[in-house]
Amino acid sequence: MTQHTVEHQHPLSARSSVPRGRLARTALTAGFVLSVIVVVTVPLYGAYAATGTSAGTLETLAKWAPLILLGFGLNLLMSFIAMGIGTVAGVGLGIAQVSQVSWVRRAAWAATEMFRNTPTLILLFMAMFLLPFELRFGDLVIALPPWLKAILGFSLSMMAYVSEIVRGGLQSIPTTQWEAAEALAFTRRDTLRLVIIPQCFKQMLPPWMNVYAIMIMSTPLASILGVHEGLTITRSAISAEGQPELLAPFYLFLLALFFVYSYPISLWTLRLERRYAIKH
Amino acid sequence: MISRRALTLGLSAIAVGALTLSAHAETLDAVKKKGVLSVGVKADSRPWGYLDPQGQPIGMEIDLAKNVADRLGVKFEAVIVQSSNRIQFLEQGRVDMLIATMYDTPERRRVIDMVQPHYYSAATNILAPKSANLKSWEELRGKKVCGQQGSVYNKWIERTYGASAMSLPTIEEGYAALRAGNCVGFVYNDLLLEMAAEQPIWAGYTVPLKSEDRQYHSIGVRKGEAETPFGKKLSEIVIDWHRTGYLKELNKKWGIPANEYLEEAAKKYAR
Numbered sequence: 324m325t326q327h328t329v330e331h332q333h334p335l336s337a338r339s340s341v342p343r344g345r346l347a348r349t350a351l352t353a354g355f356v357l358s359v360i361v362v363v364t365v366p367l368y369g370a371y372a373a374t375g376t377s378a379g380t381l382e383t384l385a386k387w388a389p390l391i392l393l394g395f396g397l398n399l400l401m402s403f404i405a406m407g408i409g410t411v412a413g414v415g416l417g418i419a420q421v422s423q424v425s426w427v428r429r430a431a432w433a434a435t436e437m438f439r440n441t442p443t444l445i446l447l448f449m450a451m452f453l454l455p456f457e458l459r460f461g462d463l464v465i466a467l468p469p470w471l472k473a474i475l476g477f478s479l480s481m482m483a484y485v486s487e488i489v490r491g492g493l494q495s496i497p498t499t500q501w502e503a504a505e506a507l508a509f510t511r512r513d514t515l516r517l518v519i520i521p522q523c524f525k526q527m528l529p530p531w532m533n534v535y536a537i538m539i540m541s542t543p544l545a546s547i548l549g550v551h552e553g554l555t556i557t558r559s560a561i562s563a564e565g566q567p568e569l570l571a572p573f574y575l576f577l578l579a580l581f582f583v584y585s586y587p588i589s590l591w592t593l594r595l596e597r598r599y600a601i602k603h
Numbered sequence: 604m605i606s607r608r609a610l611t612l613g614l615s616a617i618a619v620g621a622l623t624l625s626a627h628a629e630t631l632d633a634v635k636k637k638g639v640l641s642v643g644v645k646a647d648s649r650p651w652g653y654l655d656p657q658g659q660p661i662g663m664e665i666d667l668a669k670n671v672a673d674r675l676g677v678k679f680e681a682v683i684v685q686s687s688n689r690i691q692f693l694e695q696g697r698v699d700m701l702i703a704t705m706y707d708t709p710e711r712r713r714v715i716d717m718v719q720p721h722y723y724s725a726a727t728n729i730l731a732p733k734s735a736n737l738k739s740w741e742e743l744r745g746k747k748v749c750g751q752q753g754s755v756y757n758k759w760i761e762r763t764y765g766a767s768a769m770s771l772p773t774i775e776e777g778y779a780a781l782r783a784g785n786c787v788g789f790v791y792n793d794l795l796l797e798m799a800a801e802q803p804i805w806a807g808y809t810v811p812l813k814s815e816d817r818q819y820h821s822i823g824v825r826k827g828e829a830e831t832p833f834g835k836k837l838s839e840i841v842i843d844w845h846r847t848g849y850l851k852e853l854n855k856k857w858g859i860p861a862n863e864y865l866e867e868a869a870k871k872y873a874r
Contacts (some may be wrong), residue, residue, distance in 0.1 A: 383769045386656045393658065451688075456695040469688075556658070558773050559646045563653040566804070569780040 402571025417489025
């Protein structure tokens, strides 16, 4: 990144003798080590605090951990796909929000505001109950299991957030850039593609990752709809064991899984934000 | 706050209006043609339906569902449902039938059919500390009781005895709330509570009252299907379960206290 050579140092980081990149890497490593420690010790402590003896509880947790991890895998899968769909649709919608055609701009704005201001849970309920369990096109049958419907619900939320990030990013580029491109006889499409988007991409990345981190946290909402993701399976496991003492360690285990996954993302976002901070 | 049930009902009403479901062939033929019987079962109601650590549903109701598939000569597919979504799963055709700890109630009969006779029965009771010294249901008026979210027992005790029910997402969270002293007792079906009360961790607790509000479980099929060959076949199977003592046997296998309804029904249908 060429920006490194011209940037002004933040007063706090200027004091540090460690180079920026290494500092960030160290922070990242430290964060990850911390996460691993947390994932191991938190359930242990929960088990200890709840029963006084951790051995039996740990064995029970070990027995269920593979299934809970599998459930957590579905949380990740839902988040990846929803992120993909939401990003593609959101970028389109965001660009439409700065369109020169007024009805396109208004429609994109309305869609963005509608989905951005609707709670994700409501979108999930809509996806769950308004869609059939399978789609039939003659002989072709496409099954729509609850997790797929949940992905649709999450995608709509994601799309609206990404749309706002893209609109904000595009509008943050000084108008002189547009004018310069116009002077060089770029079409509007080429201006966007070759001049504007490459410049705002960096600024959009950190908020995009933030939105992703928020979305992965909201995936357990799907448990309300009967999707067999991490939370649903954790509850089923507690129910199968029938012991209230297991509540704390089992929920803490799930919490630790989310933390270990999300914390590095949040550290990385912070690092990118610092690196891409606007320098004048 | 709008209850989840109301929301579910409202949204499903919209869904039913919005959907044009393809006409279903007679379910018995359809099941035999595809060679699989899909049954909606619970995974949060030990010992009737719960998960093993491999993620497979097991329990008394899963045994019953397998038995139906065996008798029809088809493979068995368990589809895990929850109280909040089981009716939609059935209506939308994701499952052919429900054996999902579901009581036969007039509200449900408006949307689906209940296979007769009932295969099971349970009533409401409460698990409370011995020190509370409960003697009658009336003593619960104005008191706080714990229950599981969306269960019929909470509504019943609020309506009948004016207790205020505190709903928790799972039974175990209800138990934990009871142990933490957040409520005077945990309301649920009497069979489960009697099983719990025998465990060492519940030493200081008891099921002190006489069970009330007896309810009966039915296999659920889509609206209008009770009178089709599928519904009639299921009805025959349930009668045979009672007659041969299969239900009593399973009840014992899963360590559930003797169920007076099963005794009565076994006598009634004995040849």
